[in-house]
Amino acid sequence: MHLAEINDMLPFLLRRENVARYEEEGAVVIGDRRKYPFEKSYVRCTDVEGVARAIEEMVTQGGGPANAALYALVLAARQCADSPAARQLEILEAARLRLVNTRPTNTALARRLEKAMQVIQNAFAERKNVEQTLLVWIEEMRDINYRNYAIIGEFGARLIEDGDGILTMCFAETSFLLALAMAKKAGKHIHVYTPETRPYLQGARLTAPSVHELGIPVQIIGDNMPGYVLSQGKVQKYFTAADLVTLDGHVVNKIGTFQNAIAAHYHGVPFFVFSLDPDKLKPNRASIEIEERDPGEMKSCRGVPTTDPAIDAYYPAFDITPPHLVAGVITQHGILSPYDLHRYFG
Structure with missing residues (x-):
């Protein structure tokens, strides 16, 4: 089944773009489930702390927090890109820990963030752009997940x-x-x-x-x-x-x-x-x-x-x-x- 066909079969809340997405200018956009079905709206986060609070405040639940948290790491990578590599890794690890602690029971979030850190470390080792490398990996993982769904x-x-x-x-x-x-x-x-x-x-x-x-x-x-x-x-x-x-x-x-x-x-x-x-x-x-x-x-x-x-x-x-x-x-x-x-x- 093609990804577009899978997406079209889903109700509004679960369509890929309405769960969470990354804006290239530097923001994570999360579908706000607190207001649904009375209002179809989104929360726009411009830093890791904003995403973490959105997860804690139940803006999104279920599989949504993992997607939002992964995009938050992309955001962090973008914002610290001018720092030395060692400092970037420190910032990204701190971001990972903050995001993991938002939902301690749902370990899917923690496991996906751990895999993301491996992608980040490989990007540094290969001197690749961390933001873009991580973003490509996330979209590939979401493709795989939706096919598995x-x-x-x-x-x-x-x-x-x-x-x-x-x-x-x-x-x-x-x-x-x-x-x-x-x-x-x-x-x-x-x-x-x-x-x-x-x-x-x-x-x-x-x-x-x-x-x-x-x-x-x-x-x-x-x-x-x-x-x-x-x-x-x-x-x-x-x-x-x-x-x-x-x-x-x-x-x-x-x-x-x-x-x-x-x-x-x-x-x-x-x-x-x-x-x-x-x-x-x-x-x-x-x-x-x-x-x-x-x-x-x-x-x-x-x-x-x-x-x-x-x-x-x-x-x-x-x-x-x-x-x-x-x-x-x-x-x-x-x-x-x-x-x-x-x-x-x-």
Whole structure:
């Protein structure tokens, strides 16, 4: 499948140019998911700190932070190009560390930045223009990723049967939306249920409009409703993405994924996870760091307070689903048992 065809199949939010892009005059432009679907807007960042803050403030999520962070390194390379080589490397390494620390659980960001530093070091060794070398590499990597998204999406589409009800969680991103689009193109009639996903409402604001844009029926449900919806026989498959998959098959995703997996397992509904690349450096559950966000974010919704400000709150951003609750991990190698990931990625 050609890259342009893949891009055209995607809803607005996930089209390549709307996730993040680099402007040659020296800026990183990031699609602002905080304002969607009420406004289609972008955040324009002119330095690494601006990109880091945008990631921390949830301007973009899922696969978006890795793309934005890579372009931030290009920006840093441009801005320090007149410094001695040793100083440039110091600046770029400091930028990498700042960006890595924006999302400690989603290790895809850290791994891609580590690869970018290798590209940078090779560019210095070969006396190449660092900014342009890095930018070319990033676009090549994005090409590869989008082709892999399509491969993974095709595997997902094969799992979907005509008449399926599909439960998801948060915003399952590119491969999931491609799987839905491919299933629809194949003439399969499906219905999607998406929990609203408090406190940022990614399910209501991002998933539901994106699925609707594909012309697929979708209903928003409360975060406390999946168990009941499953009990009614409305759901035949549970699909999510993953912020991290360990080599022994533990799935880290938006908080709420685990409780839905328990309910799905109880009702005999298989849970499938889309994953571009399980983390080779995360062998097991003990190696996972769960990000805890500002508890204050749990005490309001879209800027409206929901409780007495004196009351405490707790906000782990992710949870961990053990492999015995996962029917399969959908990768570019096929649909794998979570217990077999180490054979392909270890």
